[in-house]
Amino acid sequence: MHEPQKYxxxxxxxxxxxxxxxxxxxxxxxxxxxxxxxxxxxxxxxxFHFGVYLVGFLLMFAAWFxxxxxxxxxxxxxxxxxxxxxxxxTVLAGYFMSTITPFSTGGSPAQxxxxxxxxxxWGEAGSLVVICGILYQVSLLLLxxxxxxxxxxxxxxxxxxxxxxxxxxxxxxxxxVLLFSFLYRPQILFRLTEWxxxxxxxxxxxxxxxxxxxxxxxHEFFEDxxxxxxxxxxxxxxxxxxxxxxxxxxxxxxxSVAYFVLAAMGVKADYLRVLGTQAPLFYVFSFVPSPGASxxxxxxxxxxxxxxxxxxxxxxxxxxxxAVTFYLPMxxxxxxxxxxxxxxxxxxxENGKLITKRSENYAQKLPGERNS
Numbered sequence: 001m002h003e004p005q006k007y008x009x010x011x012x013x014x015x016x017x018x019x020x021x022x023x024x025x026x027x028x029x030x031x032x033x034x035x036x037x038x039x040x041x042x043x044x045x046x047x048f049h050f051g052v053y054l055v056g057f058l059l060m061f062a063a064w065f066x067x068x069x070x071x072x073x074x075x076x077x078x079x080x081x082x083x084x085x086x087x088x089x090t091v092l093a094g095y096f097m098s099t100i101t102p103f104s105t106g107g108s109p110a111q112x113x114x115x116x117x118x119x120x121x122w123g124e125a126g127s128l129v130v131i132c133g134i135l136y137q138v139s140l141l142l143l144x145x146x147x148x149x150x151x152x153x154x155x156x157x158x159x160x161x162x163x164x165x166x167x168x169x170x171x172x173x174x175x176x177v178l179l180f181s182f183l184y185r186p187q188i189l190f191r192l193t194e195w196x197x198x199x200x201x202x203x204x205x206x207x208x209x210x211x212x213x214x215x216x217x218x219h220e221f222f223e224d225x226x227x228x229x230x231x232x233x234x235x236x237x238x239x240x241x242x243x244x245x246x247x248x249x250x251x252x253x254x255x256s257v258a259y260f261v262l263a264a265m266g267v268k269a270d271y272l273r274v275l276g277t278q279a280p281l282f283y284v285f286s287f288v289p290s291p292g293a294s295x296x297x298x299x300x301x302x303x304x305x306x307x308x309x310x311x312x313x314x315x316x317x318x319x320x321x322x323a324v325t326f327y328l329p330m331x332x333x334x335x336x337x338x339x340x341x342x343x344x345x346x347x348x349x350e351n352g353k354l355i356t357k358r359s360e361n362y363a364q365k366l367p368g369e370r371n372s
Contacts, residue, residue, distance in 0.1 A: 023298060086117075
């Protein structure tokens with residue numbers, strides 16, 4: 001299939017600055033609102049448990065490693081063998097691009113980009129990432145049900161947050177219905193493709209594109225997706241179970257960060273309640289249109305966790321939690337992704353010209369050609 005898109009480091013840096021600016025501004029507002037409602041006491045850093053806080057960082061590293069191991073073994077379902085290092089780079093690149101793109105939509109294309117550099121074809125990488133993305137959401141739903149029905153942990157969403165959760169459930173259910181409709185009746189997808197082509201030709205006449213190339217891309221991607229679906233759901237279901245299990249453990253590790261941030265601040269909270277509070281929030285985050293859901297995440301976490309720490313300390317909680325779950329993956333994932341882009345023939349950051357010198361780790365040919 002087609003080679004993955006090129007990334008311009010200069011453009012990526014601007015996205016990083018925008019995402020960080022929104023996040024920091026939101027945290028400043030949370031601090032201001034908290035101090036307005038309650039008089040904050042003097043912060044005694046001597047009583048802050050830095051060792052406990054560091055556990056949160058270790059949990060994030062463990063979640064990354066588990067996610068990389070998941071990709072490393074899942075590639076074998078497609079009869080592909082990639083290095084564990086490439087699998088870790090894949091997930092880190094996905095984390096980084098998710099933090100700087102609206103609705104966190106940049107993570108999946110970035111993962112496909114890195115996987116093709118690791119030896120998978122564009123269609124195989126797209127199939128793996130898209131199907132695993134579906135399982136990612138399904139796993140969160142299963143974890144939420146487990147917390148509610150097995151451990152009797154209720155969630156505390158109210159008002160707008162609760163409405164967003166219901167909206168996401170309805171939206172996601174509709175998407176799943178469409179996907180299964182496409183699998184069993186592909187002509188629906190092809191008709192939608194023709195409608196889209198005609199719509200662009202009619203209303204955006206200045207756009208020039210090859211209609212045949214679009215049809216070919218949709219057809220090839222659909223065939224790769226259907227093949228990947230058959231692999232995971234019918235031919236090799238052990239990889240399906242593996243992915244769901246890894247995702248549920250990964251969610252648990254990430255949700256546990258908030259518990260240790262609270263403990264570091266001297267707040268005693270029920271562990272399962274902290275987990276149950278975050279599970280529905282992560283569905284709500286999918287509706288935040290800002291880069292990396294910046295702003296919406298901070299405000300949502302502050303509104304829910306204020307009951308744990310109080311209004312005057314919730315700003316500090318959000319800052320410490322965001323440092324582990326947002327800024328850390330942005331930095332480490334960004335360094336990893338920039339190295340991949342610049343070594344694999346990306347673009348320079350200053351003048352936008354194509355870099356012609358590739359890394360010695362990558363061949364000059366396209367991924368599909370390297371396998372031939």
